[in-house]
Amino acid sequence: REVRVGVYANEPKILLGQDGQLSGILGEVLGEIARQENWRLIPVPCDWQACLELTQNGSIDLLPDVAFSAERALHLDFHRQPSLYSWSQLYSREGAKLKSILDLEDRRIAVLAGSIQQDYLQTLLDSFGLHAQLIPVHSLAEGFELVANQQADTAVANQRFGDYQAPGYQLRGTPIMFQPAQLFYATRKGANADLLAGIDRHLREWQDSPSSYYYQTLQRWGGERPRLLVPSEAWWGLAVLAGLLLTALAGAVVLRRQVDEKTRHLKASEQHLNTILDSVEAYIYIKDPELRYQYANRKVCELFGLPLAQVVGQTDERFFDAATAANLHDNDRRVLLLGERVETEEVNRSPDGSLEQTYLSVKLPLRHPDGRIYALCGISTDISEHKKNLEQIHRLAFYDLLTGLPNRRLLLDRLQHALAQHGRNQLDGALLFIDLDNFKDLNDTLGHDMGDRLLQQVAQRLGSHVREEDTLARLGGDEFVLMLEGLHPQHPEAIAQIETVASKLIQVLAEPYALQGRNHTSTASIGIALFSEARGTVDELLKRADLAMYEAKAAGRNTLRFFNPQMQAEVSARANLENDLRQSLAERQFVLHYQPQVDAQGQLLGAEALVRWQHPSRGLVxxxxxxxxxxxxxxxxxxxxxxxxxxxQQLVAWAADAEREQLTLAVNVSARQFHHRDFVDDVFAVLDETGANPQRLELELTESHLVQDVETMIVKMGLLKARGVRFALDDFGTGYSSLSYLKRLPLNQLKIDRSFVRDLLSDPNDAAIVRTIVALGGSLDLQVIAEGVETRAQRDSLLRLGCQRFQGYLFGKPEAAQRLEQWSLPAGA
Ligand SMILES: Nc1nc2c(ncn2[C@@H]2O[C@@H]3COP(=O)(O)O[C@H]4[C@@H](O)[C@H](n5cnc6c(=O)[nH]c(N)nc65)O[C@@H]4COP(=O)(O)O[C@H]3[C@H]2O)c(=O)[nH]1
Known part of the structure; x- marks a missing residue:
């Protein structure tokens, strides 16, 4: 049987001998098998890649020295008993410093193109994350050549070839070995099963016997001892161990890479973090357990005026005054020792105390994984401006801008609080309502600026005479309030305490004020109400003090009054009366009564109109x-x-009667009415409306009219007088009438007050007064009439004193108009 055998140069495993026959370990072993099996071997020289292809397409029957791989098994068949054991190893020049796979970074590695080492090596490099340049070569010799010529740093070869050939190229084996492999003769898939079986049979037999042809061949080509003396399990154990080692190595490298990666990430994160920490407007810092700064962001460094390197290691004593540092340390220790999260306001002063800033600080403990605290991290925000704004808002809301005293709102608040407190303890309190007398006059005459200055001085004086715990407030205008607390629980003692304070205030407020370089005098009236009597409500207390103040005013000003229940009753009665009055005005419940005025003969000269209120329930008021x-x-x-x-209208009615057309009618005019700016026009309008004769109308003014603006009064009287209206001065002698005014007033008649008439007979002074008034009337060319004449003796006495005109019960009481009309003229007295 002819067997075509692929041959490529891979000494000592396979090569073409000089005789053109197969040589090398696998060549000679196959040669012996062929001899015994009667196969005729025909060598087919090729390079590795070509050999593989020729085997796969069946042009070669057997290819020696093929490592088994699952991929190759798709196209090739292998016998079972390995023909040789081998591994891959790197070979390099002397001094190349290749000790581990990690040293392959950036190296040039020559490797047999399409070989199993090429794939394996690439995977290995990738798994270690190494970058190396693989240079494919067509034969192992070419690879060694490249390394020898320094065109590559190292070359991959199977250990057999390497060890055998390296010295020839002056290369050496490196400790880098991988991919232990079993080598076989391979054939095209599905063909030559007989060849494979024959090979297996011989190998099994030979490999069991150290003296066999197989081992003799091995020794011839490399002096190797029989390998199979080492049990195959041990061999595999070694392989697994090598694998594990590689995996561990790979793991270590992967870890190192991960660490590197993490370190890079950390560095980048740290940079980001620093950028953020330095760009926020907060003060961020870390302190160690000795309270030394370990980190400070840009804001902190700017605040301290130092670079970070000089801040680190310092403590707060260097940057703040002693009190501030002590306070900061107290807060810090709570974090470091107790592990608390502290959120607090910190007021920090510079060492010389010149700069004070308020911060809102949040401080947190920083812990080791086991929970131990190793530092604190603080974030402080400067809230000084915010605090100032809050204070300003508070000042605007609760204080009076002119005097700086608490305003009504704050007073009410404190009063509420004080009343609640009073309910709990036995001590009394009091509210003093202080009102300047005639402040309006000052304001009108000297102007508001002066008024404001007076108020400021008043506030100062009051402030310097009250205790710290008392509340002094300005309600507005010229009204001040003083709230006293903690007074004696016994009523008389409390009253005495209050009187002392109030009297003192009245006294100091009455002292002269310097305004515009001139001394100005002002006084105050004080109304006082006690907590214990006000039934606990703020409103009631304020009302009572206010009422008492009005009482003080009514009592002549510049004095003090305590509230008493009578005041309340009067106020209520007044309020009711006022209501009634308004209503009755609308309902025309008023009538005029007329009281006759007579001459010395008792003849009717006229009458005085006196108003009566016909109250539906109270009768004639x-x-x-x-x-x-x-x-x-x-x-x-x-x-x-x-x-x-x-x-x-009454005058008009009389005018129609010849007997009465001469009668005059006196009408009382109150000061407020007279001083109203429309008064003159009103009188003219009424005269026009009714058609009454002005010369029969006599307006009665009292001396109290003269207190106010006499010049205007004279003008007004002149205007009315010009129209013919007459004037009488009522209640004459009871008030203050300056003779110089009397001369200038266009009067027609003086009325002697009835108080002089009453005691005329018993009191010689009154007689003297009456005589004087009559004489005055004579000299000023004024008529004189006595009112309140009740007896003949009075009338006679008045006559003797020169008085010619009379009014009083002796002649007739004020009665309805009809009664007057029944007067028989002339009347006998
Ligand atoms: N004991 C005593 N009294 C006598 C006698 N003769 C008159 N009288 C009272 O003396 C008062 C005289 O009025 P008067 O001094 O103007 O005082 C008046 C006047 O000031 C005011 N008055 C009365 N009517 C008016 C009015 O129409 N307008 C204004 N503004 N005030 C008025 O009310 C005051 C009191 O008025 P009357 O109660 O009506 O009181 C009247 C009158 O009734 C007498 O012989 N003996």
Whole structure:
């Protein structure tokens, strides 16, 4: 049987001998098998790649020295008993420093093209993440040639070829070995099973016997001892071990690469982190357990004015004053020793105390994996500006801008709190309502600027005379409030305490103020209410103190008044009356009564119109009870107009009667009414509306009218007088009438007040006053009339003193108009 055998140069395993026959270990072993099997071997020289192809297409029957691989088994058949054991090894020049697979990075490696080593080596390099240049060669000799010529750094060869040929190229085997392999004779898939069986039979037989042809051949080509003396399991164990070693090596390298990779990542992350930490507007730092800075971001370094390297290792004593450093350390220790997360406000002062900043700091412990704390990380935000804004908002919301005192809102808040407190302890408290007297006048005459300065000085004086724990507030305008707390639980003692304080305040507020370089005097009235009496509500307390203050004003100002329940009753009564008054004005519940005025003969000269209120439930109410209220509420204006209108209508009625057309009618005009800017026009309008004769109308003014703006009063009276209207000065002698004014007022008549008439007979002073008034009237060319004449004796006495005109119960009480009309003229007295 002819057997074509592929031959390529792979000494000592296979080569073509000089005789043209197969040579080398596998060549000679096959030669002996062929001899015994009667095969005629025909060598087919080829290079490795070509040999493989020729075997696969059946042009070659047997190809020696083929390592088994699953891929090759797709196209080739192998016998079972390995013909040779081998491994791949790298060969290099002397001094090439190739000790492990890792040294192959960037090396040029010659490897047999299409060989099993090529794939294996590539996979190996990839798994180690190594980059090397594989140079494919067509024969192992070519590979060695390249290395010898320095065109490659190393070449892969099977160990048999390598060890055998390397010295010839002055190459040496490196410790880098891989891919232990079993070598076979291969044939085309599905062909030559007989050849394979024959080979197996001989190999099995020979390999069991150390003296066999097989081992003799091996020794001839390399002096190798019989390999199969080493059990095949051990061989495989070695292979597995080598594999494990490689895997471990590969693992180590992979790990090293991972570490490198991680390190690179970490470095990149650290850079990112630093960029972020340095660009945030917060102060970020790390301190070690000795409270030394270990890290500080850009903001911290800027704050300290030092580069990071100089910040690291320092403690807060270097950057802040002692108190600040102590406080920071307290907070830090809570984090480091107790493991707390501390969130707190820190006020940090520079070492010389010149700079103070407030920070909101969050401090966290940094822990080892086992939980031990090794540092703290702090993040502080500068909230100084925010705090300032908050304070400003608070000041605007709760303090009076002009005086800097607490405002109404803050007072109410504290009052609420104080009242609640009062409910719990026995100590009393008090609210003092302080109101400047005549502040409006100062404001009107000197201007608001001066008014403001006065208020500021008042606030200062009050402030310097109250205790720290008392609340002094400005409610607005000229109203101040002082809240006293912690007073004696016993009523009399508490009252005494309050009186002392209030009297002192009245005294200091009455001292002169320097305004515009001039001394100005101002006084204050103080109303006081006690916590213990106010039934615990803020409103009630304020109302009571306010009422008491009005009482102090009514009592002549520059004084103090405690609230008493009577005030409350009066206020309620006043409030009711005011309501009624408004309603009755709308419902026309008023009437005029007329009281006659007579001459010395008792002849009717005229009458005084006196208003009465016909109250639906209270009956006829006298003017003394409602006129003052009407004045203070302004209701006197509509009421006064109605009175004037009714009086003029009465005049018109009399004018139609020849007997009464001469009668005059006196009408009371209140100060508020007279001083109203429309008064003159109103009177003219009423005269025009009614058609009354102005010369029969006599307006009665009182001396109290003269307190206010006399010049305007004179002008107004002049305008009315020019129209013919008469004027009488009522209640004469009771008030203050300057003679110089009296001379300038266009008056027609003086009315002697009834208080002088009453005691005329018993009090010689009154008689003297009456005589003086009569004389004054004479010299100023004014008529004089006495009012309140009740007895003949009074009338006679007045007559003797020179008074010629009378009004009083002796002649008639104020009554409805009809009664007056029944007066028989002339009347006998
Ligand atoms: N004891 C006593 N009293 C006598 C006698 N003769 C008159 N009278 C009272 O003396 C008051 C005289 O009025 P007046 O001094 O102007 O004082 C008036 C006046 O100031 C005011 N008034 C009365 N009517 C009006 C009015 O229409 N307008 C204004 N603005 N005030 C008025 O009310 C005050 C009181 O008025 P009346 O109660 O009506 O009180 C009247 C009158 O009734 C007498 O012989 N003995």
């Amino acid at each position: 006298a003017p003394g009870e409602f006129i003052p209220l009407a004045e203070s509420t302004g209701l006197i204006l509509p009421l006064g107009r109605w009175i004037l209108h009714s009086a003029c």
